[in-house]
Amino acid sequence: MGEIRLTKGCLQSLQTIDFAASFTFAWLLEFLAAFLSALRSRFCWAFAPCRMLVGRQKNGERHTFPIPSRRGYAGRRSKAGQLIVPKWQASIEELPDRRDLGSSSLILNQHGTPSNSMIRSFKARLFFSLAHLPSRTMSTHSGAAIAQQVRFDILAENHVLDNRNKAREIARTFISDTVTAPTPEMYAYAALATIGDDVYHDPSTTALETHMAQLTGKEAALFMPSGTASNQIAIRTHLRQPPYSVLCDHRAHTHKYEAGGTAFHSGATTIPVIPSNGHHLTLVDVEPQTILGDDVHFAPTEIIALENTLNGTIFPQEDIIAISTYAHSHGIKMHLDGARIWHVAVETKTSIKELCDPFDSVSLCFSKGLGAPVGSCLVGPKDFIKKARWFRKLFGGGMRQTGILAASAAYALTYNFPQLERVHALAKRLEAGLEDIGAEITSRAETCMVFYDPSSVGVNYNEIAERASALPEPLVLGGSRLVVHFQTSDAAVDDFLAVVRELAEEKKKAGFVKPDVPIKSNGFKDIYVRRVAKPTVDGTNVNSN
Structure with a gap:
């Protein structure tokens, strides 16, 4: 960053200038203001905004002069440590109260030219703004620094392993068929879509x-x-x-x-x-x-x-x-x-x-x-x-750019739609297994869903969810709704039925007797309740509703 050095000679020269008319001095001040603005643009300095100083001639005409506002700290040093402008050239005490900057009047002498007191006041304000950089400065960050702030890597170090674990979880999730995940083949096909x-x-x-x-x-x-x-x-x-x-x-x-x-x-x-x-x-x-x-x-x-x-x-x-x-x-x-x-x-x-x-x-x-x-x-x-x-x-x-989404949909229609017959067969196997255990089926498996009520065997949904979440490979369950999808594994269906059967047998051994009058079914439970096991600090699984 460059420096501007102002000597006492410069100050004295301003005092000795004889202005021919007040409008000439006004023009000079405007020129100086433009010069300061140019310096600000050239060296990326953001000087304090100028206020307008109003001057009056004897004939009542008004002239305005841009005067820099008082900002910053007196005696600010440059990066090299050298004082750019000494304090004595522009101390805070020399300046009027900031509230008066916008209403100060130029004092003109009998010849219609600015008085010495006005010149001294202007010099103090001018050099004060040069000496002290304001708080609102332009950013000095380079493009590379900003890019470093913006960049972000969303992939975890073990994201491949995480995705494999997630795929195993999806295969054992019964809360919805929306959990299905795109396959590598679908991704590859989508990458060929238009943009x-x-x-x-x-x-x-x-x-x-x-x-x-x-x-x-x-x-x-x-x-x-x-x-x-x-x-x-x-x-x-x-x-x-x-x-x-x-x-x-x-x-x-x-x-x-x-x-x-x-x-x-x-x-x-x-x-x-x-x-x-x-x-x-x-x-x-x-x-x-x-x-x-x-x-x-x-x-x-x-x-x-x-x-x-x-x-x-x-x-x-x-x-x-x-x-x-x-x-x-x-x-x-x-x-x-x-x-x-x-x-x-x-x-x-x-x-x-x-x-x-x-x-x-x-x-x-x-x-x-x-x-x-x-x-x-x-x-x-x-x-x-x-x-x-x-x-x-x-x-x-x-x-x-929805081409990749459209291509994924096209892939699903072509390769995943034919797998729905297997999905329906799994749902019917799930229904048959629950009936065999003695659970009530509240809505039959016509397609991919089964609604059941285990209270007929003395078991409730929370007990099933807790036991299922404690398996070596946990099951993810909702309430009364069981949803099968094309990525559901056969083992997940078998493990779920095993959990319900085990709990029903425990209740029977504990003395539960199925009533002669069927227990009134609660019908459809809230299908958007998720119960999933989450690992604790010691590595064990706990149930989260």
Whole structure:
């Protein structure tokens, strides 16, 4: 950094200058201010901001002069330790109070030129600002130093081992099929995808959307970041003018597990309906709850939103068609949360197109069951998808280089979808094993889920979770819901059944007798309760709710 040396001669020369007119002196001061500004830019000095000093001539005209504000500390030393400007040249005592800097007036003599006292005051202020660097200085960090601060390595030293352990945990996790992890083969395939910006155009993403539209028999499709986003954007796109309501099953994901999104995003009332058969909605359930007409006390039903599968159960297609026919006859839109519709197609041997035909819009998930890391797809008419794209941007769901995500979804459709038959077989084996032990099955394994109640053998969920977490290879369990996915191992199913059987036998030896009257089932427990073992300091496992 350079230095500016000011001698006493410089001070004296300023005192001896005879200004011809006050405007000349004003010009000189402005020149000096510009010079200081240039020095600041050249040497990266951030001098204190200038205040305006107002001068008055005898004829009443005003001239303003930029005078540096008082900042910093007197006698500041340079990096070499040499005093740039001695204290005597600009001491704090010589300067007026800072509050007066903006209102000080130049004192002009009888010839209309600045007085000596004004010159001395200006010199003191000028050299004070030169002598002391202010607190607001420009950063002296180099680009390399900033880059060092920004850089970050997210990979742990043992990340390969951590991932292997995580893969073993996933194979023994029964809380959801969303825990499935991308495989090395999926990563390799995704790396070949295009790198376009999907807000504008990405060929890989567009190709996936085209395929999904053809697969479902709809005109267009839109890639979404999540199933919740897909459902909520679909509802918002269908609803045009309030008031309105959305009818759905009381267990529906859109109603219970999307954070009240229907009310928040769309301002719609949700009408939850309990199926009279305990399994799925029928027209008998839907028709009385549908709000028609123009009674000002009620919000008309504009959408009927169904879910297939719902808690692993399959919605019979004939009942869907009956509800759809009724809805369309009254101008009501039909939306399907088909996050796990892949399981319906596999179990019923029905094409995806046929399953989607009764609906105006369908949401299909790539990360539930199929193993893609991210993504869902919304399908429907062209005008609907065009409007949905606008809402996707509005909701913050527009993404950039989505080709790698689209490629992962394509890989999942090609290689993971065929594995769902094995998943269903595992779920049925899980159900059969629980029944053999004596546990009550509250919802049968129609696809990938089993709901059970072990209280019929004197065991509760916490006991099962604690015993399962103490295994050499722990099991990760939720409440009453057991979810099997394509990465679930056969050994995990066997170990779970062994834990329940062992506990049931212990209860029996302790004197538990199964009552003649069946214990009233608690039905569906909260499916988003996670109980997982965590290692303690001494290396043992403890249960965490």
